Structure formats: C-alpha cells, structure tokens
Amino acid sequence: MLHIVNKSPFQTSTLQSCLDHALAGDAILLIEDGVYAAIRGSAVAAAVTEAKGKVTFHALGPDIAARGIAPEKLIDGVTSVDYGGFVDLVAEHQTNQAWL
Amino acid sequence: MKFSILVNEGPYTHQSSDSALQFARAVLDKGHEIYRVFFYHDGVNNGTRLTVPPVDDRNLQKRWSELAAAHALDLVVCIAAAQRRGVLDEGEAKRHGKGEGAANIAPGFRISGLGQLIEMGIQSDRLVVFGD
Numbered sequence: 001m002l003h004i005v006n007k008s009p010f011q012t013s014t015l016q017s018c019l020d021h022a023l024a025g026d027a028i029l030l031i032e033d034g035v036y037a038a039i040r041g042s043a044v045a046a047a048v049t050e051a052k053g054k055v056t057f058h059a060l061g062p063d064i065a066a067r068g069i070a071p072e073k074l075i076d077g078v079t080s081v082d083y084g085g086f087v088d089l090v091a092e093h094q095t096n097q098a099w100l
Numbered sequence: 101m102k103f104s105i106l107v108n109e110g111p112y113t114h115q116s117s118d119s120a121l122q123f124a125r126a127v128l129d130k131g132h133e134i135y136r137v138f139f140y141h142d143g144v145n146n147g148t149r150l151t152v153p154p155v156d157d158r159n160l161q162k163r164w165s166e167l168a169a170a171h172a173l174d175l176v177v178c179i180a181a182a183q184r185r186g187v188l189d190e191g192e193a194k195r196h197g198k199g200e201g202a203a204n205i206a207p208g209f210r211i212s213g214l215g216q217l218i219e220m221g222i223q224s225d226r227l228v229v230f231g232d
Contacts, residue, residue, distance in 0.1 A: 003226070006116070032115045062122075065117075083126035090226050091101055091132070098229040100108070 001025040001026045002093035003055075009044040014099040019047060022055050027087055029065065029081070030059040035067060036076045045075055051075050060086060103127045104224040105137045106217065108231030110145035111160035112153070117146050119161055120230040128171055136174040136220040137164075137211075143231070144182040145208035160182065161206050168208030175209045176216045187211075 003022055009015040015037050018028060026047075030038055037044050038059040048057060052075075064071070071080065081089065090095040090096055102208070105124055109116035127134055139146050151161045168175050177187060186204070189211050193202040205211060211224075221227050 006230075007117070032119060041118065083122050084130060086123060087103075087126045087130050087132065089227055090103070092131075096228060098231065100229065100231045 002089050004098045005030050005034040005037070006032040006064045006094060006098065008036040009042075011035065015044065016047070018058045018097075018099045019055075020053050023049070023052040025087060026054075027058060027093060029077075029086065031063055031086070032060075033061045033067075035063045035069065038064070038074050039077050040071060043093040048078070050067055050073055058085070059088060069079070101132045102135045102224045103132050104135045104220040104227045106227065106229045107137065107139045107143040107146060107180055107220065107227065108141045110142035113142065113152065114232060116230040117143070117160050117164075118158075118171055120228075121160065121167065123228065123230070124167060124173075133183060134171065134173055135224045136216065137175055138176050138178070138217045139181075140178045140214075140217065141231070142185070143204060144177045144185055144187045146185050147177040147182070147206050148204045149206040150204045162189075165206050165208040168204065173208070176212050176219070177209050179211050179213050218220075 003018045005015050005018050007014050055079040058081050059078055061082050105120050107120045113115045146164055151160050188203050189205040210228040
C-alpha cells in the first residue's frame with residue numbers, strides 16, 4: 001500500500017498514525033507540508049529513520065523546493081520524486097491511503 | 101490505467117486543489133486516463149465561475165476548466181455540498197428561485213450526486229484523495 005501524508009508532523013499526528021499502521025513493504029509519500037517530516041535532525045527524524053527499516057520513504061520534490069528545504073537536508077534514504085514519480089507510485093501500488 | 105481523483109478542499113485554502121491539479125496533469129502526461137474528478141465538501145468551491153483571484157495569482161477554477169476542455173475530463177461537483185455553498189447550475193438556480201443569471205457552475209463542471217463518487221471508485225484502477 002502507498003500512504004500519502006500531506007500535513008506537517010508538527011501540526012497533526014497523521015504521520016504517526018500512518019507509521020503505526022504501515023506494514024512491511026509499504027511506501028510512504030510525503031507531500032505538501034508533510035515534507036517537513038523528511039528533514040534531518042528534527043524531532044520526528046528518529047521515528048522516520050526507524051520506520052525506514054520496514055517501509056520506503058518518498059517526498060514530493062516540488063513541495064520540498066517550495067519550502068526552501070535543500071536536498072542535502074533530507075534524511076538519508078528519503079527519495080525525492082516529481083509529480084510523474086507520484087503517479088508512478090500510485091500506479092505501482094494496488095491501494096493507496098491519504099492520511100487527511 | 102484509469103485514475104480518478106477526489107478533491108475535498110476548496111481553492112486557496114491550503115494546497116490540495118493545486119496538488120490535485122498538478123497530479124491530474126502528470127497522470128495525463130504519463131499516458132494514463134482520468135475517469136473522473138469528483139469535488140466534495142469545500143472542494144465544490146473549485147467549480148464556481150465567479151472566482152476572481154488577483155491577476156498575478158493562479159486561477160484554479162480556470163485551470164481545472166481548461167484541463168477539462170483539453171482532455172474531455174468529467175469534473176463532477178457534489179450536489180448537496182454545492183447547494184450548501186451556493187454553487188448552482190441553471191436547473192438548480194431555477195428550482196430554488198434564485199433568479200435569472202444566478203447559475204455559477206464553471207465551464208467543464210457538472211453537478212451530480214454521490215453515486216458518481218462510488219461509481220468512479222468501482223470503474224477506476226486507482227482513486228487518489230486530496231484534502232485537508
């Protein structure tokens with residue numbers, strides 16, 4: 001399953017809910033303010049790093065750039081994708097869930 | 101692959117309408133098909149032709165209408181959500197006695213019911229939700 005998280009982890013607990021429910025082999029895509037979870041050294045970075053063992057992390061590049069986050073600030077292993085990559089992720093996974 | 105998109109947030113609220121629009125463009129660029137875009141809750145506000153954003157800002161309603169025209173997209177606005185928020189087509193404006201010229205549904209959008217949301221879920225390979 002693909003999980004899509006669009007809110008900052010410093011604003012809502014949707015990322016934590018998502019991490020609690022995600023199964024091994026799932027993918028998580030951070031979009032909009034959700035990309036703040038991908039920044040290295042933040043209060044949620046440890047949770048993201050730990051979850052990387054069972055899920056893959058992706059973040060929407062245009063939303064990262066729009067927030068002035070430099071690519072080198074991203075947690076290692078978080079893949080930046082464009083909108084085409086977003087479409088591919090949706091196509092590759094039979095189901096997707098937007099954590100609104 | 102057949103995609104459908106659900107938009108639950110109005111334009112200029114946070115980012116969902118922008119995200120959904122850019123996702124829709126990317127779906128088409130990739131050669132996939134968009135079966136339907138359904139606008140629900142505050143998302144119906146994307147479908148009023150009366151929006152007049154500042155000239156240096158993007159006009160989301162116009163962008164949706166243009167995308168629909170270019171790719172023959174089916175943009176459906178939920179009738180109950182639309183009536184609550186004053187988004188009416190000619191038939192609904194007349195039925196509710198709102199007077200001549202009150203219809204404000206934008207070009208390319210049509211008003212219908214929740215059955216259209218259920219149906220697109222059944223008919224599409226993928227359904228992606230954008231909202232608040």
